[in-house]
Each structure stands twice: as structure tokens, then as C-alpha cells.
Amino acid sequence: MTEKNTNQASDMKKKQDAQQEVDGLGRRKFIKNTGLVLGGVIGGSLFGGLITNNLKSEPASTDTNEENDGKDARIFFNRKEDFDVLKAAVERIYPEDDNGPGAIWLGVPYFIDRQLAGEFGQNGKDYMQGPFKDIHNTERYQSRLNRGDMMLEGLRAMNQVSLKKHDKRFHEIEGEQQDEILKAFEEGKEKMRGASSKSFFQLLRQMTIEGAYADPLYGGNRDMMGWKMREFPGPRPAYINDIESEEFVKQDPISLKDYQP
Structure with missing residues (x-):
């Protein structure tokens, strides 16, 4: 093999390696972004309607004499x-x-x-x-x-x-x-x-x-x-630590909000 052919083969190998690295980064980025999207669908589905309504609707009243803690305001x-x-x-x-x-x-x-x-x-x-x-x-x-x-x-x-x-x-x-x-x-x-x-x-x-x-x-x-x-414990994902207990286990309730970061 001549020196020219050797250099061409080396250059081609470098291009292939570079392309594989780009493809690898692209795939990893795709997988990462897909995971974010799916996570957004799963987690965001709980809040989507509420957030949309809050963005689109202006509170009709914020009367201070109504029974609320300042977080509530009439929308409908x-x-x-x-x-x-x-x-x-x-x-x-x-x-x-x-x-x-x-x-x-x-x-x-x-x-x-x-x-x-x-x-x-x-x-x-x-x-x-x-x-x-x-x-x-x-x-x-x-x-x-x-x-x-x-x-x-x-x-x-x-x-x-x-x-x-x-x-x-x-x-x-x-x-x-x-x-x-x-x-x-x-x-x-x-x-x-x-x-x-x-x-x-x-x-x-x-x-x-x-x-x-x-x-x-x-x-x-x-x-x-x-x-x-x-005495309802809320939406718990598992009871593996309590399922074999011979005594009644009373648990404080948790909300779906507790699962959000």
C-alpha cells in the first residue's frame, strides 16, 4: 500500500469515527429529550388542566372577607x-x-x-x-x-x-x-x-x-x-413495608403533590 493510500484510509477512518460520535451524541440527546417529554406527559398531565385554566382565566374576585387563605380566587x-x-x-x-x-x-x-x-x-x-x-x-x-x-x-x-x-x-x-x-x-x-x-x-x-x-x-x-x-392514606405507590404487619398500620395521608419535585 502506498503512502498516499495509507493517508486516505486514515482520513476515512477519522471521518467514520467522528460521524459515529455525532450519531451517538444525537441518539443520546434524542433519548434524553424523549425521556423529558414522556416525564412531562406523565407528570404534567396532572397539572396541565389547572395551569391552562389559571393562565387563561382571570380571577373574578379576591374579596378578603371570603373563607380562603389567599390562594383561592373565583374563576368560573x-x-x-x-x-x-x-x-x-x-x-x-x-x-x-x-x-x-x-x-x-x-x-x-x-x-x-x-x-x-x-x-x-x-x-x-x-x-x-x-x-x-x-x-x-x-x-x-x-x-x-x-x-x-x-x-x-x-x-x-x-x-x-x-x-x-x-x-x-x-x-x-x-x-x-x-x-x-x-x-x-x-x-x-x-x-x-x-x-x-x-x-x-x-x-x-x-x-x-x-x-x-x-x-x-x-x-x-x-x-x-x-x-x-x-383514615384514608392517599395514593401510595406500595405497601411493601407494611403488608405483612400483624397489627393495623395507621398512616398519615399523602397527596399527588407530594410526588412532584
């Missing part, structure tokens, strides 16, 4: 009166007692506010076109109104019933009087626009319970007190 409810009716109603459904705090302390009104401000309140994943029929004895959503509109219509209807019967707004009357109105809505005896009062009450009760027991990540269940009252 533009009228304070609607929110006052909501607070009074959920507190009657989930009241404070000897077992622990009620719906207002747990942040249930703000949980409902945040949920209605997002895709859930807009029925974003539901088929909402006609025809509409009266279907009874079904748990399926049956209304031309989305959940946000149904909630507003129902709260305002309860307020009108209260004004008619007691000459006071719903959140101003006595608890027993509030219970009578709620019971009438639960039984579908009151009229409201776009949906039955029974359907509205079912939505209100469902969201009240969800707000009391959902992960605090979603805005309710403040300080995990809903879980603590039921």
Missing part, C-alpha cells in the same frame, strides 16, 4: 351572589360536625369553581347535540345545558325560591329552611330552565362529595382533612 363564578348560594348549599350537604370540618372549610366551593371553569364544566368530551329526550332512571347526563350553565341556573333558581318563600336570599335564611329548598330540588319538585331540578341537585351533591374527598391537587380536601376523617 362572576357573580358573588351565585358563589354565596353555592357555599351555603354545599355546607348543608356536607356540614361541619364532631367528625371534622364542613364543605366550606375543606374548600369545596373553590373545587367546584375550578372544575366548572375547565373542560368538565363545558362538557368538553360529551356529545351535546340533539335530539333531546326526557329519559328517566338513568345516570347518564341528559341536558342541553353544560354542567357550568346547569349549576348557575340551579343556584339562581334556589335563590328565587328562597326569595319567594322567605323574602330572603338562599344564603341568608336559616339552615332548616335551606334544607327544605334543597329537598324540593332533590325530589324534582321545583322548576328551572333547561334541566330538571333533580338533575341539578344530583350534580351539586356529586361535586360536593368529590370536592371533599378528591386529591387536594384539584382544589378541595384542604389539608387532606377529608381523608384524615376516614
Whole structure:
């Protein structure tokens, strides 16, 4: 082999080695970036809706006399009166007692506010076109109104019933009087626009319970007190250290937020 050929072969070998190094770096970078993307999908999926809603929606009120710790602000409810009716109603459904705090302390009104401000309140994943029929004895959503509109219509209807019967707004009357109105809505005896009062009450009760027991990540269940009252440990990944224990193991609850860096 001549000296010229030897030099050409050496140069070609260096180019191949350099290209392999570049390819290796490219693959490693791709794998790293893919891992970041997947991690973002897994971790970010928990926060995506909340972050998007917070960025797109301006708080409707930051009244300092409302029951919040400064972190909460209304997003969906533009009228304070609607929110006052909501607070009074959920507190009657989930009241404070000897077992622990009620719906207002747990942040249930703000949980409902945040949920209605997002895709859930807009029925974003539901088929909402006609025809509409009266279907009874079904748990399926049956209304031309989305959940946000149904909630507003129902709260305002309860307020009108209260004004008619007691000459006071719903959140101003006595608890027993509030219970009578709620019971009438639960039984579908009151009229409201776009949906039955029974359907509205079912939505209100469902969201009240969800707000009391959902992960605090979603805005309710403040300080995990809903879980603590039921001694629920939260979303733990494993019980390998306790599964063989012969004694009952009581664990303090943890939230999904505790898994975030």
C-alpha cells in the first residue's frame, strides 16, 4: 500500500469515527429529550388542566372577607351572589360536625369553581347535540345545558325560591329552611330552565362529595382533612413495608403533590 493510500484510509477512518460520535451524541440527546417529554406527559398531565385554566382565566374576585387563605380566587363564578348560594348549599350537604370540618372549610366551593371553569364544566368530551329526550332512571347526563350553565341556573333558581318563600336570599335564611329548598330540588319538585331540578341537585351533591374527598391537587380536601376523617392514606405507590404487619398500620395521608419535585 502506498503512502498516499495509507493517508486516505486514515482520513476515512477519522471521518467514520467522528460521524459515529455525532450519531451517538444525537441518539443520546434524542433519548434524553424523549425521556423529558414522556416525564412531562406523565407528570404534567396532572397539572396541565389547572395551569391552562389559571393562565387563561382571570380571577373574578379576591374579596378578603371570603373563607380562603389567599390562594383561592373565583374563576368560573362572576357573580358573588351565585358563589354565596353555592357555599351555603354545599355546607348543608356536607356540614361541619364532631367528625371534622364542613364543605366550606375543606374548600369545596373553590373545587367546584375550578372544575366548572375547565373542560368538565363545558362538557368538553360529551356529545351535546340533539335530539333531546326526557329519559328517566338513568345516570347518564341528559341536558342541553353544560354542567357550568346547569349549576348557575340551579343556584339562581334556589335563590328565587328562597326569595319567594322567605323574602330572603338562599344564603341568608336559616339552615332548616335551606334544607327544605334543597329537598324540593332533590325530589324534582321545583322548576328551572333547561334541566330538571333533580338533575341539578344530583350534580351539586356529586361535586360536593368529590370536592371533599378528591386529591387536594384539584382544589378541595384542604389539608387532606377529608381523608384524615376516614383514615384514608392517599395514593401510595406500595405497601411493601407494611403488608405483612400483624397489627393495623395507621398512616398519615399523602397527596399527588407530594410526588412532584
